[in-house]
Amino acid sequence: MRKKDLVIADGETCTVTRQGANKYPETDFWEFPSLLPGENQITTADLMTLNIMIH
Numbered sequence: 574m575r576k577k578d579l580v581i582a583d584g585e586t587c588t589v590t591r592q593g594a595n596k597y598p599e600t601d602f603w604e605f606p607s608l609l610p611g612e613n614q615i616t617t618a619d620l621m622t623l624n625i626m627i628h
Contacts, residue, residue: 582606 580591587605589597608627615623 578591580589580596582589582605584605584607587597588595589600608625615625617623
């Protein structure tokens with residue numbers, strides 16, 4: 574993954590894309606992640622910047 578790649582995990586459609594391409598097969602999700610109200614901890618394998626948007 575390149576530094577400025579845009580990865581979107583969309584909880585409404587249960588899709589994962591990087592730069593618009595389907596990347597869901599490359600995830601190791603047992604089920605699609607969900608967030609609970611309040612503080613949530615997200616851990617990644619690589620150092621990256623995350624922007625979380627709740628709609």
